[in-house]
Amino acid sequence: MLAGCGEDEQANTATSSVVRVRINGEAREITVDNRTSLLDMLRERANLTGTKKGCDQGACGACTILVGGQRIVSCLTLAVMHDGAEITTVEGLERNGRLHPLQQAFIDEDAFQCGYCTAGQIMSGVGCIKEGHTGSDAEIREWMSGNVCRCGAYTNIVTAVANAARNT
Amino acid sequence: MFPFQFTKAPDEASALAAAASGARYIAGGTTLVDLMRETVERPAAVVDINALPYRDIDLQATRLRVGSLVRMSELATHQGVRSQFPVIAQALELSASAQIRNMASIGGNLMQRPRCLYFRDVSAACNRRVPGSGCAAIEGRNRTHAILGTSDSCVATHPSDLAVALTALDAVVITRDSSGEHRIPLSDFFRRPGGTPDQEHNLSAGALIVGIEMRVVPEGRRSGYVKVRDRESFEFALASAAVGLDIAAGKVRAARVAVGGVGTVPWRLPAVEQALVDRTAGPDLWREAASHAADGAKPLSENGFKVELVKRTVERQLATVAGLP
Numbered sequence: 091m092l093a094g095c096g097e098d099e100q101a102n103t104a105t106s107s108v109v110r111v112r113i114n115g116e117a118r119e120i121t122v123d124n125r126t127s128l129l130d131m132l133r134e135r136a137n138l139t140g141t142k143k144g145c146d147q148g149a150c151g152a153c154t155i156l157v158g159g160q161r162i163v164s165c166l167t168l169a170v171m172h173d174g175a176e177i178t179t180v181e182g183l184e185r186n187g188r189l190h191p192l193q194q195a196f197i198d199e200d201a202f203q204c205g206y207c208t209a210g211q212i213m214s215g216v217g218c219i220k221e222g223h224t225g226s227d228a229e230i231r232e233w234m235s236g237n238v239c240r241c242g243a244y245t246n247i248v249t250a251v252a253n254a255a256r257n258t
Numbered sequence: 259m260f261p262f263q264f265t266k267a268p269d270e271a272s273a274l275a276a277a278a279s280g281a282r283y284i285a286g287g288t289t290l291v292d293l294m295r296e297t298v299e300r301p302a303a304v305v306d307i308n309a310l311p312y313r314d315i316d317l318q319a320t321r322l323r324v325g326s327l328v329r330m331s332e333l334a335t336h337q338g339v340r341s342q343f344p345v346i347a348q349a350l351e352l353s354a355s356a357q358i359r360n361m362a363s364i365g366g367n368l369m370q371r372p373r374c375l376y377f378r379d380v381s382a383a384c385n386r387r388v389p390g391s392g393c394a395a396i397e398g399r400n401r402t403h404a405i406l407g408t409s410d411s412c413v414a415t416h417p418s419d420l421a422v423a424l425t426a427l428d429a430v431v432i433t434r435d436s437s438g439e440h441r442i443p444l445s446d447f448f449r450r451p452g453g454t455p456d457q458e459h460n461l462s463a464g465a466l467i468v469g470i471e472m473r474v475v476p477e478g479r480r481s482g483y484v485k486v487r488d489r490e491s492f493e494f495a496l497a498s499a500a501v502g503l504d505i506a507a508g509k510v511r512a513a514r515v516a517v518g519g520v521g522t523v524p525w526r527l528p529a530v531e532q533a534l535v536d537r538t539a540g541p542d543l544w545r546e547a548a549s550h551a552a553d554g555a556k557p558l559s560e561n562g563f564k565v566e567l568v569k570r571t572v573e574r575q576l577a578t579v580a581g582l583p
Binding site for chain 2: 160
């Protein structure tokens with residue numbers, strides 16, 4: 091499942107590459123096997139495990155991050171395609187010890203149960219708010235449909251996104 | 259996933275050269291990475307084309323040209339496209355999820371591969387994946403499969419919504435290869451499976467899609483897309499309809515109708531269009547014209563419902579588009 095993403099594997103120069111990225115403002119240079127997804131690079135190599143692996147096929151949204159300010163699913167893209175990219179993960183949302191307004195809204199609105207989808211929901215919600223798709227609960231539901239919550243916390247997730255949108 | 263070499267093409271010539279040596283193009287990656295992980299796709303080399311300059315949306319008075327590397331979300335939010343071709347914006351926004359629309363390119367959308375579960379399961383028989391191995395869907399679970407354009411070799415549904423809208427609009431795919439630039443009408447771009455379902459497009463070997471182009475037409479302005487599916491969002495179509503109408507003085511002057519979710523390729527409906535032209539707009543006409551929407555359909559064991567569903571989907575969308583201001 092993690093084929094090729096361990097750092098102890100001998101680097102095969104024909105099938106590995108150096109990726110230089112800024113993750114949450116910090117410059118990183120990581121040599122990866124070309125097969126490594128951006129998700130696996132973040133979790134296994136940059137040790138940022140806030141981003142979660144759910145389905146690993148783009149269907150659940152747990153791995154949502156921002157690349158160049160846009161929300162994407164990090165499982166469906168290769169790390170080597172992102173040389174030079176500016177990446178934001180859930181670990182990079184807080185400012186000076188204060189949670190991002192959407193993180194705080196998730197706590198205030200009790201917008202999770204098990205919490206596994208939460209990082210992806212929040213990153214997707216940040217994108218949704220930025221894109222301006224928070225005009226109604228129905229619009230939020232449609233534009234957050236790339237994020238699945240098996241606990242069914244959708245009602246409170248929608249409320250959290252709507253409240254954060256109002257206060258942003 | 260199998261190991262592969264990765265290069266990033268700085269320009270078109272290097273991309274074409276890489277492809278000539280057998281590399282697969284990657285842009286958004288949302289289809290290819292997924293299929294490589296499932297080992298359905300096993301390229302020995304992948305060439306990233308994202309640095310190539312096919313990023314413009316150029317809307318002129320008479321035509322729209324869209325670069326192949328424009329992302330689905332970019333095209334859907336373009337104000338000119340939303341006003342001149344609402345059917346395109348709607349087809350895009352009803353596709354996939356917001357995250358995937360930020361990643362997936364327009365060229366890649368046309369090149370996406372079927373969602374047939376047997377195609378994606380390397381332990382199953384699939385003529386598209388392994389020519390000559392058989393088709394597990396024909397006698398298997400085929401509720402989501404095609405009723406139009408099928409063959410004894412393959413019944414997989416074409417998954418794209420955008421391609422249905424573009425088919426209705428007579429879009430042209432612009433490609434480049436070592437012999438120069440070529441223009442392929444979308445109606446000639448996708449191949450029905452026939453006996454060779456592994457050959458999905460009429461693209462020359464190593465050709466690169468650089469853009470798509472279409473004329474600005476009145477039926478583009480009065481147009482829309484409807485998608486019927488098992489859940490309300492982030493799901494492929496059971497049936498969908500792209501409709502564009504030019505109506506004046508209560509009469510239909512021109513009509514464009516194509517359907518998705520039911521064909522092995524995006525499916526234009528000339529019989530429905532002919533039944534509409536020069537007739538008085540209204541519910542009776544919509545029903546009569548839509549009755550031709552499934553002409554030639556060959557339902558499978560589990561998807562007979564699509565015959566009636568596609569007719570009703572077309573009828574509903576004709577009424578919706580006719581009712582637009």
